[in-house]
Amino acid sequence: MNGSRAAISRPARWMGGTRRTVPFVAPALASLALGLWGIDRRDSMWRDESVTYQVAHRSLGELWGLLGHIDAVHGLYYLLMHGVFSVWDGGLVALRLPSVVATALAAAGVGAIGARLAGRRAGTLAGLVFALLPLTQQYAQEGRSYAMVTAGVTWATYFFLRATGDARARWGTAYALTLGLACWLHEFAALALFAHGLTLWWSRVPRPVWRSWAVAAACVVAGLLPLALVSVGQAERQLGWLGRPGLTAWLQYLALSATGMLLCRLLVRHRGSATGSDAAAGAAGSSTGVVSLVRLALPLLITPAGLLMVMSLVKPWYVDRYVLFGMTGLALPAGAALGRAIGQRRRLAPAVRVPAACLAVCVVVAVLLPWSLLMRSPESRKDDVVAVAHAVQRTAHEGDGVLFMPSRRREWLLSYPGVYGRLDDLALAESPESSHTLQGTELPAAEIRRRILAADRIVALTDPAGQPLDPFPREEIKRKTLEDHFDVCSRTPLRGAQLVVHARPGHCTP
Template sequence: MRKQSARNEAWPAGDIAWMAGILLLGLIVRLFRIDHQPFWLDEALTSQRIHLDLNGLIADSFTNRHMPTYFLLLQFISQFGSSDAWLRVPSALFGAMSTGVVFAMARRIGGRGAGMVAGLLMALSPLQVQYGQEARSYTLVTLLITIALWGLLRLAQNPARAALDIRHADSERWGWATYVFATIAALDVLGDAAPWLIASNLSLWLIWRGLWLESSPDLSVAFRRNWLLSIAVIIACCVPFYAAILVTSGGHMMQNFDWIPEMSLQHLWVVAGSVYLMRMTAVVKFDLLHTAVPMLGAVVALAGCAGLFRMRRRLEGQVLLLGVMVLPLLILAISLFKSMLLPRYILWSAAPFFVLVGLGAALLPRRALPVAMTALFLMGVVNLGPVYRVETKPRWDMAAATLAANVRPGDTVFTADPNAPTMLTVLQPKHGTPIEANALVTSQLDQAVARWKQGGRIWAVNGRSALGEREELAEFKNRMAALGAPAVEIPQGKEITILMFPAPDEPAPN
């Protein structure tokens, strides 16, 4: 029976302190200016859903192909605070905890240096920080799958113990329990975790195959028993929820994804650069934003290749590689028929990748490693700066405040984006007069024009609330040509413009 090294069993105080420091760093960078960006569409829908009653929340979640789990958590948390930032705090906490688990995995395999590099990358990844400041469940799923991967690596390091009956004193109970229960939790939070089942079971097959090739028929049979038991438990705990989604969605699990851009080489680069290479992406535009440290991505890629080369003959390395590759390859395969390629859909695969990067960086000479980690920390912090400065989400909060302050009874607010009325409702000032109290908000142009002909003003809002094609302002104005020239044009951030058209018999303001 293979034994673990001492570094895998007992953690010195120094390692615990470093992990705590990286976890704290991950929390600080996620909490810093957490309210800087306004809600975008997904977060606005989160806010609406958690204000439903219990039955309504569950029904709305299943109907929209979501698990209700995370929304129930936010509904509970909302009792202690109602601000938008407060709803984002759980994501920040889960994202920070992921940095600690990534540190623990890399340290277990490659020592303290590997853990520090991997943890720093997870803490300072712009994309991880962006989703750590969003009121959605992506960081929780990433955390849970990272915990499950930690359990899977324990099984890969101790195949003989993993094959023992879980009631046996020497059984790898922690590995099996961590893998099974974290996998169940991830699957019951978000369907994006489903590809983890493929990656993890391929890893378990590799462990079983290793026992079989080592001419250990009894151990291979015993391991297969534990493996099948894990599958049965996971299926029993998850199938009812997915069946509920299938029934309430009318069996159309893959519909309503037409807003995702078609796959292209540019889009592949956007996804790879943002998920793995420390780049920042806009939320409603499929594009990478300016990076403060261009060389950082190349350094990370090089260290990742070194880590993969170092671990190429080890079972743990194969498990990590499957954790990185299965998800994007599956999404790519699906995208050949229906485009599904988005950074957030492969977010959790960054965790095993950063572990490989840490293992590659740990190949540096001992004296060079502290210098390299210091440079990585400094580059990572500087590279993270634009996350707090650049507008990555449309300023519907500004648009809502402007309209709330200026509409009057009889006005109409026309929005080019059909989801914009939701944005205006959720993001309008909390203590002011609701926009709907004075004006009709609609995305139907004929309805807006009919009210204008009856003597009401039109406030036309051009802008998008989520990823998808945006109507250019010139085209939008052409579509509104029947109303004449706008009397007022008000930019609201980079993505939104408000045009005010006076009533037919109303003189234009000077």
């Protein structure tokens, strides 16, 4: 975004040598270590990750056919994962390792932004805060695109920051390309454009900066347009399962927004009280730097999630992971506030400093460790595809009929063709590959009933008891036919699922 050197803020005068790399390297290494810790999540995988796993293992022709029908919004991610599995079919580690690396890159980007605006200490701490956030840790070990999107938006934000104060076109080009890539990984990354526009308006930048940013933003939108046109036609199939944001979602959004605003208010109120080496460099205590950090962070935290939630009042599209990149806007003021608190430790008596520091560390560990352990357990996700497949393998007999109730739960076995292939899928009309769908297509209700009645023993995979039942004719006929003509032999509760074995009256066996 060339045309003016009037920056949102002037960069800190960093010292050379290895110290300059600390805000990038330290958060990235910490994030990498956290991501690799327990990466297999006790040998568990939930259904969204299973979609990635089985779709990425399809041929390129089958994958292309799928994207023409559904999931085009994840198309680039599936192609990348197809490449990963072509090089190394490393199971759960290969599934999640790209997200681990992407989160490390995002943490480095947070550190880079913080260091440029508020100095090395603040940048390093902001990157570490980002790496430690429970949401960050969760999606660092998720075989989906959200960590990559966050990395793309974070580095695009860094290039956006550089472009406001550098007349060379390379920063604006890097901004447009990086954000465009993030949008192709998930098109809701385009909401970051609103946050960046609000930052420019709040910072009162001159018109040349506005014009340069508008050109870059137009390039992002133009590049995204083909994907948007395709995905709009798929929206009902893609997002039809979503409801409008509930009270819990609104409260979470308000709590995060309030936390960010409180941190920013504290920073602005005490922006002139810097101490330590960063103050000597004119960074952490710089009024301009702190104000610029606030003007960059708050829109990124509040605007994308807020816009998506408001849009979802009309068309339900909101899920918090779609705007995970907003966590960058929370980590930046948190890191700057921590940096200021550390810089003011000299005001404490020497006998108080060490106990105070130890107490702070203990509080952080006590708060974050339970969340970190939970994120690395099967209980952190809605269900566990691995546990379902193992239960079916133990329980089902060769040639047993199998019913998925509802049909979308076929995903529980698709990543385990060795288990699925032993069973007779009574409702299946076309496989996922031949029908270019995620879970295949099912027979008409009357044909499903006929095939159920021809079976002697059926394994039904259903949602847990108490979940809403699909009102569709195919699902109703499955339930009614089993209830009228079969006995329940066993019922096995699983994480987010249950396995129910049915047999003809009097034919249940141990």
